[in-house]
Each structure stands twice: as structure tokens, then as C-alpha cells.
Amino acid sequence: MTLPPADSAQRLAIALQCQARALSGDTAQETATAVATELATRLRLRAVHMVWHVGGRRRQRATAHLAITDAEARPLIDAAIDEALDQHTPIAYPPADDTLQVTRAHAALARHIGGGIHTFPMAVGDTADGAMLIETDTPGQLDASALALIEQVVALTAPVLQLRAERDAPLYHRLAAIVRPGGRAHRPWHRRPLALATLLAAGVLLVIPFPAGVTAEARIEGEIQRALTAPADGYIQHAFVRPGDTVKAGQVLVELADREVKLERRRQESELAQHDNAFAAALSQADRAQMVVQRARADETRARIALIDHQLDRGLIRAPMDSVVLTGDLDQAQGTPVQRGEVLLVLAPQARYRLMIEVDERDIHLLAPQAHGRVALGALPATTIDFSVVRILPVAAQRDGRHFIEVEARLDSPPPEVKPGMRGYARLDIDAAPLAAQWTRRIRGWLRLQRWAWFGL
Structure with a gap:
């Protein structure tokens, strides 16, 4: 048609x-x-x-x-x-x-x-x-x-x-079309803006150093931590605080059951009265030997009463300093039996924190002893806090399949919102390097290790 x-x-x-x-x-x-x-x-x-x-x-x-x-x-x-x-x-x-x-x-x-x-x-x-x-x-x-x-x-x-x-x-054809001198329009390379920009960017990445850093997971801990333990076998009678509460020095935090101890103290007081009466009877009869025996027994009983009073005082677990409660939710544990030495509460002083950074073992050689950096916490993502490295622990640790070395750092000026237990990411400053070297650092390290494993070179 x-x-x-x-x-x-x-x-x-x-x-x-x-x-x-x-x-x-x-x-x-x-x-x-x-x-x-x-x-x-x-x-x-x-x-x-x-x-x-x-x-x-x-x-x-x-x-x-x-x-x-x-x-x-x-x-x-x-x-x-x-x-x-x-x-x-x-x-x-x-x-x-x-x-x-x-x-x-x-x-x-x-x-x-x-x-x-x-x-x-x-x-x-x-x-x-x-x-x-x-x-x-x-x-x-x-x-x-x-x-x-x-x-x-x-x-x-x-x-x-x-x-x-x-x-x-294919991808290699498209990349070649970008940088090849002729191109579709047969223009020289210096008149192709995209090719020129690509070459300049490659030169910048390969030659000019840029600020570099190492990123690692981090957590906030108290500068010192005080564990409060049970002084003796017993039961929890009252718990007055929970994790996160702020306490003052001398404040009662936990009260252990003291009924049996008080009954023992009354028994000792009754025994002390018997010894005092026996001493008075011996004194009235001028029985010097019996007087010495009853006085010794009375002193022994007084010592036991003093020990019981000390135990009663230890049954009231007090805060040793102004601090914040980190662990130990005993609010629902009233009547729970505890053993001597069992940890009941963990306290940390207020506004005295340290930053623990879990640096990958492959990057630890890049850190200087007095390195600086910044940390962003998960609870405060918009706020970065400066810190300084205090020391690098000489022991490697393993957790969740990761091998890392802990680095202890001190926060320069932590905001009031920072609390122990917060986690985030820290970035430590290292020597400047071109971006191409930064991006390929892990790959180059792996290749060196494999070369040593395969050829011993």
C-alpha cells in the first residue's frame, strides 16, 4: 500500500x-x-x-x-x-x-x-x-x-x-565516551566540560591532602564507679532509689531487713542486765573472784551489742558521695534474699565522665597518643562534643564479631544532658591524606596482609 x-x-x-x-x-x-x-x-x-x-x-x-x-x-x-x-x-x-x-x-x-x-x-x-x-x-x-x-x-x-x-x-563504553578525546561531537578533551572536570577531580583526589579521621563506636561512662554490696546475708526491706536518680552523700538508698538482728540485740541486752546484777551481788558479798568474772562477761556482752549496732547501721546502705545511680533496679525486689558481697547498686559521680572509644584494631596505628576528636551521641545527634585522648589501652577486645582496642578520652565540656550509658560515634583526627588514599586504606591494608600470608613478603 x-x-x-x-x-x-x-x-x-x-x-x-x-x-x-x-x-x-x-x-x-x-x-x-x-x-x-x-x-x-x-x-x-x-x-x-x-x-x-x-x-x-x-x-x-x-x-x-x-x-x-x-x-x-x-x-x-x-x-x-x-x-x-x-x-x-x-x-x-x-x-x-x-x-x-x-x-x-x-x-x-x-x-x-x-x-x-x-x-x-x-x-x-x-x-x-x-x-x-x-x-x-x-x-x-x-x-x-x-x-x-x-x-x-x-x-x-x-x-x-x-x-x-x-x-x-556496557559501563566501560559509557565511561570511555565521557573521557575519550573525540567523543560523538569530535571535540578536543579540553573543550569537554565533563571530561575536564573528571580529570581535575581525579588530580585533586590523588594529590591534595584533606583532613582525615577515624570513626568508631563510643560510650559514656562514669569517671569512677562505686559498687554498693550487701554487708551480710539478709532480705531487702526497702529500696528508695532507681537507676537514673540523683542522690546526695549520706542519703539512705537501700534498707535491709533487721528484725532478727534487733531481736538478737534485745537478747544481748537482757544477758547484759543479768551480768550486771550478778556483779552487784558479788560486790555486796565481797566476792572478788565472782566480781571479776561477771565484769568480764558484761564487757563481752557489751562488745556483742556494739557489733550488732554496727550491723544495724550497715543494714542502711547510704550513698558515699553525690552521684547518680547507674544500675540496680530494686524497686520491685522488696523481700528478695541477698547474699553477702552481692552488688546491689552502682553509682557514678555527677558531671565526671569518661569516653570509651572502640577503635578497630586495623586503625589503631593511625592514632597519636594525645589525639583529639568529636563525638555525636545517639540521644544528642545535633550536638558534637570535643574530647582529648587520655590513653590507649594495650589490650584488644572482642564483641559481636568485632576486634577493637578501647581508647579512653576525656570530654572537654560535656552538656548537662549527657548521662552515663549513652552511646554514639566518635571521630578521631589523624594526619591529612588525599581522599583516594583515605577511601582505599582498608583495601591496601588487606592486600598487604594477604601478600604476607601468601608469599611472606
Whole structure:
């Protein structure tokens, strides 16, 4: 079916339909196949071949309405397409009488498959990276209106096919297209802004040092911690504080049950009264020996009473200093038995904290003895606190599959919101280095270790 030259509306509708088919494809192959199929169906063509280049070297193709692929015809089709691309012009065979085009490849293809051949280069800008080759059943099947329609379809679909092909190209082809001197527009490298910016950025990363740091997990602890233990076996009678409470020096925190101790004290008081009465009777009888015995027994009983009073006083566990309670939730433990030496509460002085940083063992050699840094806590993410390293513990630890070395640091001016037990991330300052060296530090260290493990070098 050919279109009359005057039916421009129908020709435009077909061209837009082909462009819509091109836009519906996700890949270059789908785009080219959809356009070729739509055009071959509308114009009743024997076959439509679309060939384009990827990365300037690899050639891809799509074919519509060709049931059997002739292996001998493919090189002839490629030669005909190259012939049209070299001349940058559409070629028809049989040619018109007044043409001055070279058509040897088209003539060879026509002798092999028969019928008419039309080739249209697909140009984007000043460069043609592909072409559309059309086979007809008879020479002269396409009139001027149909040829104009095909040229219009090629002009509308060529940019879409180029974008799909560039997106589908391998990553190394896309990177090469950015930095290669020629590029699509054949511009020198110093006139390609993206290539120039890439080279300058690479030079900055490789040459200019930038401030560097080591990031590690950190936690807040009290500068000193005082554990309050049970003075004797007994039971918890009252607990007056909970973790997080602020206490004063001498404040009663926990009271142990003292009923049995008080009963023992009354028994000792009764025994002391008996010894005092016996001493008075011996004194009245002038029995000096009995007086000495009863006085000794009375002194022994008084010593026991003093010991019991001391135990009663120790049953009231008091705060040794102004501090905050870290651990020991005894509010629900009333009546719970405790053993002598069992830890009941842990206290830490207020506003006297230390920062413990868990530095990965692979980064510990980068730290200076008096390093500085900043820490951001999970409870205060918008506030960074300066700190100074006090010492690096000479022992490695392991937790959750991580090997690290603890670094003790002192907070310079902690805000009032800081509490023991808070965790966050600390960043310690190290010597400046280029960003490329910072980003590859772990990889280079692993490679050195593997080289030593494999070759001993």
C-alpha cells in the first residue's frame, strides 16, 4: 500500500505512530524492532532492517517481516548500509537515471534477494551511527510520498534509538565516551566540560591532602564507679532509689531487713542486765573472784551489742558521695534474699565522665597518643562534643564479631544532658591524606596482609 502525495495527514499519523512505538520500547532492540514492524505493516514491505552501532564498534540489528534469515545476505546488507553511511545520503536501487551515487553494494544485494532496495542513514546531529534498509517485492513499489514518510520516520526515531543504545551500552563504553578525546561531537578533551572536570577531580583526589579521621563506636561512662554490696546475708526491706536518680552523700538508698538482728540485740541486752546484777551481788558479798568474772562477761556482752549496732547501721546502705545511680533496679525486689558481697547498686559521680572509644584494631596505628576528636551521641545527634585522648589501652577486645582496642578520652565540656550509658560515634583526627588514599586504606591494608600470608613478603 502506497500513500498519495496529497495525504499528508495520514503520512503524519503513521510517522507519529512509529515514534510512539519507539518510545514504548525499554531497550534499543525493542525500540528498533517495534519501529521496523510498524513501518513494514503500514507500507506492506517485504522486510525492514535497522542496524546501529554501539560504542563505535559493535553492530546490532533488528529485522521485521523476514521469516527466514539468509546467512549469505547479512554481509551484503551490511555492505549496502556501509555504502549509504559513507556517502551520508539515502540510496535507492534501481537508481534514478540522473543519480551520481555509488550503488555497487546495493546492486549485489538486489541480485541476491531480488526486488527493490532503499537505504536511509539514521543521523543524529552531524553523525550517522545507523541506517534503515528496506526491501520491496518489486522495484519502484514506493512512490515519493512513501519515501518522504520513511525519511520522516527515520528522523523521528533515530534520536530515541540512540538514547536507548547509549543507555544499554556496557559501563566501560559509557565511561570511555565521557573521557575519550573525540567523543560523538569530535571535540578536543579540553573543550569537554565533563571530561575536564573528571580529570581535575581525579588530580585533586590523588594529590591534595584533606583532613582525615577515624570513626568508631563510643560510650559514656562514669569517671569512677562505686559498687554498693550487701554487708551480710539478709532480705531487702526497702529500696528508695532507681537507676537514673540523683542522690546526695549520706542519703539512705537501700534498707535491709533487721528484725532478727534487733531481736538478737534485745537478747544481748537482757544477758547484759543479768551480768550486771550478778556483779552487784558479788560486790555486796565481797566476792572478788565472782566480781571479776561477771565484769568480764558484761564487757563481752557489751562488745556483742556494739557489733550488732554496727550491723544495724550497715543494714542502711547510704550513698558515699553525690552521684547518680547507674544500675540496680530494686524497686520491685522488696523481700528478695541477698547474699553477702552481692552488688546491689552502682553509682557514678555527677558531671565526671569518661569516653570509651572502640577503635578497630586495623586503625589503631593511625592514632597519636594525645589525639583529639568529636563525638555525636545517639540521644544528642545535633550536638558534637570535643574530647582529648587520655590513653590507649594495650589490650584488644572482642564483641559481636568485632576486634577493637578501647581508647579512653576525656570530654572537654560535656552538656548537662549527657548521662552515663549513652552511646554514639566518635571521630578521631589523624594526619591529612588525599581522599583516594583515605577511601582505599582498608583495601591496601588487606592486600598487604594477604601478600604476607601468601608469599611472606
